[in-house]
Amino acid sequence: MDTFFLAHGAVTLVVDETVPVRSFLQSWKSDTMQEAPRAILMISGHWDTDAPTVNLVHGENDTIHDFKGVPQFFYELKYPAPGAPYLTQRVTELLENSGFGTVKQDKTRGLDHGAWVPLMLMYPEARIPVCQLSVQTGKGAEYHYNLGKALMPLRDEGVLIIGSGNITHNLQALGPIGGPIPKWALDFDTWVKDSVLNGRYDDLNNYEEKAQDAKMNHPSPDHFFPLHVALGAAGHGAKAKLIHHSWTNSVISYASYRFTAA
Known part of the structure; x- marks a missing residue:
């Protein structure tokens, strides 16, 4: 399995036909990935914990609004x-065996x-x-890259690993739909693209020092x-491809990437 970083957008994305990333996601099975995965591991920017945590669900996942x-x-x-649940146990095993300490299992989260x-x-x-695996915003980019590296064996087990977030994400600076993209957002998005496509992992893992306006974005x-989890899970030397690129509200990049192991 390849690994992916996808821009997820607001909840209105499920019905808003004016947002280009919607049609990209809808064409996923026909244009991007015809092979059905055994299971999906989602790493979402909306679950932030102190230690790595995976949800343990028997039956159906709850939908969190x-x-x-x-x-x-x-x-x-x-x-x-x-x-x-078997993937929950496998993620727990892989991370704990790679030195990430005790991995928590949340039985209440969907x-x-x-x-x-x-x-x-x-x-x-929905079959x-x-x-879902949490992020730890206090631990840094390189930590998340190594977290992804620990999950690499899942690719050979039919698990689709998806990092879900945004390349630029400053909700305090939102502009109008179709508005001009400020230089600080455009430059950062371009820097990330160049770094990803040219395999500059060290720069990405130290983006706060290497990229301009990192904190603004x-x-x-x-x-x-x-993104770092998905990149790490693909392994060193992975081939990266930009598979979608659009903007909304001036400052939110929907750039999405595919990583194919070397």
Whole structure:
């Protein structure tokens, strides 16, 4: 299995046909990945914990409505994908054996919208088992890259690893739909693209020092670290491909990447 970093967008993405990334996600099975995975491991920027945590779900995943200010319709949406308890145990084993300490298992958590919004468009039947892994924003980019490296064996076991976030994510600077992209956002997005496509992993793992306006683009790194997990899980020397690129609200990049192991 290749690994992926996907931009997930707001919950309105499930119905908003004006957002280009929606059609990209809807064409996933026909244009991007015809092979059905055994299970899916989602790393979402909307689950931040002190230590690595995976959800342990027997039966269907709950649909977490972790947003506000939208019509009631969105709070009634469900994505009842089966849980993947065996994958929970496998992730726990891999991370603990790689020195990440005790991995917690959360029996009460379902899927947040960073996980189920893209999956609802990619796999609307909700039949593929899904497990979610948290990020640790206090641990840094290289930590998340190494976290991904520990998960590499899952690729050979039919598990689709997806980091879900955004290359640029400053909600305080949102502009109008179709508005001009500020230089600080465009430059950072371009720097990330050049670094990813040219295999500059060290630069990406030290992006706060290497990239201009890193803090402006990511006041919190929660939506950026899923990229590092996906990149690490692909392994050193992986071939990267930009598979979608668009913008919304001037400052939110929907750049999405595919990583194929060397």
